[in-house]
Amino acid sequence: MTTDTTATSDCAAPRRGRPRSEAAEQAIFAAVEELMAGGTSLPELTIEGIAAAAGVGKATIYRRWPNKEALLVDMVSRLEEPLPSATGSVRGDLVAMIEYMRLRGLAKRSRWVLKAALGQMHSSPELHAAYRERVIKPRRQAARELVRRGIEEGELRSDLDEDLVGDLLVGPILARSVLWDDSDLEDPALAVKMVDALLQGLGGPAARG
Amino acid sequence: MTTDTTATSDCAAPRRGRPRSEAAEQAIFAAVEELMAGGTSLPELTIEGIAAAAGVGKATIYRRWPNKEALLVDMVSRLEEPLPSATGSVRGDLVAMIEYMRLRGLAKRSRWVLKAALGQMHSSPELHAAYRERVIKPRRQAARELVRRGIEEGELRSDLDEDLVGDLLVGPILARSVLWDDSDLEDPALAVKMVDALLQGLGGPAARG
Amino acid sequence: MTTDTTATSDCAAPRRGRPRSEAAEQAIFAAVEELMAGGTSLPELTIEGIAAAAGVGKATIYRRWPNKEALLVDMVSRLEEPLPSATGSVRGDLVAMIEYMRLRGLAKRSRWVLKAALGQMHSSPELHAAYRERVIKPRRQAARELVRRGIEEGELRSDLDEDLVGDLLVGPILARSVLWDDSDLEDPALAVKMVDALLQGLGGPAARG
Amino acid sequence: MTTDTTATSDCAAPRRGRPRSEAAEQAIFAAVEELMAGGTSLPELTIEGIAAAAGVGKATIYRRWPNKEALLVDMVSRLEEPLPSATGSVRGDLVAMIEYMRLRGLAKRSRWVLKAALGQMHSSPELHAAYRERVIKPRRQAARELVRRGIEEGELRSDLDEDLVGDLLVGPILARSVLWDDSDLEDPALAVKMVDALLQGLGGPAARG
DNA sequence: TACTAATCGAGACGGTACGTCAAGTCTTTAA
DNA sequence: TTAAAGACTTGACGTACCGTCTCGATTAGTA
Structure with a gap:
């Protein structure tokens, strides 16, 4: 999002004038x-x-930055640390990912900037796109890869669309952290409960026949 | 949200001056x-x-209205038709609810006003509350009741927190309709796929073993 | 110069909205x-x-007003009282006119606004024109009429261009009051000296011979 | 006006570094x-x-230069050629001086810079002083010396203040060239008419008794 | 031949004022 | 009393210049 032309570190042309x-x-x-x-x-x-x-x-x-929104989106993308991943079992990784999102949603520092960018992102199409490219897409990508690994290793069903599975996993925690209330995130066991419920299915005896 | 004093139709005092x-x-x-x-x-x-x-x-x-946001929230709550429900099986009702949300997310007319209120709702606490009271809460309430009925009728597991199950069902479609792209809503079978996947669980052979 | 549409007092249409x-x-x-x-x-x-x-x-x-200059020109034209005139002899009236200008040049209140408008008037052609129309022209007009009367009554030579005579009379006091220094205006007898010198001519014995 | 330290050619210290x-x-x-x-x-x-x-x-x-005005005043003083003078009769020199001013007032190149400096000179006292010192004073000085010579040679009256006579001669052409319109300068015989009218006096038969 | 020092172009810096726009309030006349 | 109209104070907008300050690169004189 930065307009700074020096951002491209491989810039050959010698920069002139006082540097930023x-x-x-x-x-x-x-x-x-x-x-x-x-x-x-x-x-x-x-x-x-x-x-x-x-x-x-x-x-x-x-x-x-051309305006306030661009500044905020830039801040969002800067405070994104790489998602924690790639250690133990697929289930463990899913729990870690959702737990990471839960904590992010609770952290005051990231809360407002996340909501800010979310709220204002509808102002202009390009910012919307930037936000999606920078924030949304990497998360969905990470979720999708996790899902793919889960399918390969037999921990996840193979007969479902990867994107759908990814969204089923990520959607609820996102809704709670962005759309709803902070109090919905306070349970420390939330991630485990969510993942397990999703893996085992919500269906009761009647559905399970 | 309306400040209109004539709104309370049981107003006994005869209104004077030019009517609104x-x-x-x-x-x-x-x-x-x-x-x-x-x-x-x-x-x-x-x-x-x-x-x-x-x-x-x-x-x-x-x-x-005291300000722009109040006007928008008022418009949101006015275009809310009652959620379709209470007919066939619990699974059928869940599919209907999610399908309803999918179509709402696709409809241009409700899209912007939904996102608008969502985006601006972080401005002031009272609007945030109003939006939650008027829009969010009824949906979660409806979902929760549906879940309770599902548990009673044995179609849903009884060992899970009702709120959690509600959010697992509603979160993904909300994320797709509000946070993500319109293109993610185009599949007409989306609601069925979602509900069935959730009911049966995402776990593969290794998990199910 | 005023943009105020109510300035034209004969406006028949009933003005609506809050008045200025x-x-x-x-x-x-x-x-x-x-x-x-x-x-x-x-x-x-x-x-x-x-x-x-x-x-x-x-x-x-x-x-x-569209800008600072227009405001100043408006102020200039508002502080213009009618030139004092039309009493005694033509010589007396000339002295009065020049004395009036001398005092105006000395008065702090009119000095800055006069110089201001003068200095800034070159910014835009329309303001230049406005200043000339409002301030310069009336003075030259008054001087010219005085000159005409002087010619009729035999107090001024009839073989000279009226405009030229007017400028010969008015130019020196203007130069002193606008272009030069305040100290050049302090002599209370200045107006009399100027008029008499001009009427009698500057030529010495050699020229007069 | 120039701040250039090299301007003082008698600078003993050998300048170092890259020259201007x-x-x-x-x-x-x-x-x-x-x-x-x-x-x-x-x-x-x-x-x-x-x-x-x-x-x-x-x-x-x-x-x-410390600012825009200083640059302009510097330009003004640079385009000042020495006043033409010191040839024939005093009357001839007066005509030449006024004719010179008339042509300067008509020349586009000197017009704007003259008016510019005039207009902006009220900004700061020091620039005002500089302009007067560089432009106004030499002219009045030249006029005064011409007047003195005229008095000595009997072509001008000896009973008048030299400064007053100078201003009576120079004021009208200055007013026309700076304050008024360009069209007032177009008559090629203007200088002769002015000087002769001033020398002979404006008084008519009644005044001349 | 190197070193020193002031210059060059460029352009970022903290500021100030510009002229526009909208906020929410107030004051008119008319219905 | 409400309506439409439009003026009111306030304050942020995004732009343009101000005059100052780095930058890297020249371009002299001095060593």
Whole structure:
């Protein structure tokens, strides 16, 4: 999302003029964090306020991001650590993934920026796309690969669409963390319960015949 | 959400002065629909623009709703038809509920207003609450009752938390309709596939062994 | 210069909406006076500063004048009292006119606004024209009529172009009051000296011979 | 006005480092001329624009002049050729001086820079002073000396203040060239008419008794 | 031949003001 | 009393310049 042309590290052309200040960039990120932590709601979060809090000129912000939303999406994608994965059994990995999402949903720091980007992402198509490309897609991709491994190893049914299975696993925790209430995430055993329920099926005696 | 004092029809005191124009109210709703249909993004949708499009004074809007978000939430709750339910088997009802959500997610008319309210709902706590009270809660309630019935009739497992089962059923379709892409909703058999997969479980031979 | 549509008092159509606040207008004028009196130079005189000093929104200023220059030209034309004239002899009237200009040039209140408009008037052709139409032309017109009367009554030579004579009379005092220094205007007898020197001619014995 | 420390040619200390580029200086002057010729109004004439048009860094301009006004005043004083003078009779010299001013007022190249400096000179006292010192004073000085010579040679009256006489001669042409319209300068015989009218006096038969 | 130092172009920096837009409120006349 | 209209104060928007400050690269004189 960054407009910074130096981002492409393999840039051969010698950059001219004064280089962008890394300090300014960090100050901006820090100011956003601080403001949001201080109870500023999203529409109240203005470029002018960010600039003032960061001790930075407005132009310094606009030079990097075209608008508030782009800044937020950029922050989202920066705070994405790689998903934890690839250790024990497929079931264990699924639990780990969902537990990771649960904790992310609980963490104040990532909560607002996640919801922010989600809420504002409908403003412009390109931001919507960016958000999906940066945040949504990697998660679904990771889930899908996990599902594929599960099918290969016989831990998951092979007669279902991989994408569908992925969404059945990831959808509920996402709904709870983004759409619904924080209190729905507090059970530490939630991930285990979810995965196990999904693996074993919800059907009762009548359905199981 | 409406501030309209005439809404309480059992108002004994004879209202004095010029009565509120029902035409104005309809014009406002129509203007919002029209503007959103015309490609206006949500931040671009201004009270001023709505008033102009509706041929109405701004005060006429503010007299009814305190702000833009309240107007939108009001529109959301007005377009909510009762969930279809209570006919055949529990499995059939679950499929019907999810199918209903799928079609709602596909319908252009409800899409934007749903996403709108979702996106803006983080602005103020009271709107957040209103949206949850009006839209989220009834759905989860309906799902929970369906689950309870399923458990009673033996179609669903009885050893699981009702809320958890509800979210496992509703989460995936919500994620697909709100968070992800429209293209993920196009399969007409989606609801059946989802419900059946959930009922039978995702576990393969290794898990089932 | 005023954009105010109510300015044309013979407007038959009944004006709708809230009328412009006369108080706001006066506050703006007062603020400009005060700021300039307080040593604010012309480029330092900003719309933002005026609005703040007047306790008025910027839009309230822009609703009336398109820019700072138009506001100033409007102020110029408003502080123009009618030129004093038409009493005693033509010589007496000429002295009165020049004395009037001398005092105007000395008066702090009119000095800055005169110079301001003069200096900025080259920005845009239309303001230039407005300034000429409102300020310059009436003065030259008054001078020309005085000259015509002088010619009729035999107090001025009849073989010269009226405009030329007018400029010979008015030019020096204008140059002193606008282009040059304030100290050049301090002699109370200046007007008499100027008029008499001009009437009698500058030529010495050699020229007169 | 130039800040250039190399300007003082008698500088003993051997300058070190790369010397200032004469080419850059010329490019700046040329860019200003070109921009003004291209219809750029004075407030539109920015340092940034000049630098871009000249293909020069902003600092290269600021290294030479502290601000836009200083640059303009410097340009004014550079385009000042010595006043033509000191030949024939005093009357002839007066005509020559006024004719010179008339042509200067008509010349496009000097017009804008003259008006520019005039208009902006009220910004800061020091620039005002500089303009007066560089442009106004030499003219008045030249006029005054001409007047003194005229008095000595008997061509001008000896009973009048020299400064007053100077201003009576110079004021009208200045007013026409700076304050008023270009069309007032078009008569080729203007200088002769002015000087003769002033020398002979404007008084008619009644005044002349 | 290297070193030193001021210059060059470019462009980012923290600011200020611009002129626009919308927010939510208030004040008109008309129904 | 409500309606439409439109002015009110407030404040953020995104842009343009201000005058200052790095950058890497020149371009002299000095060593």
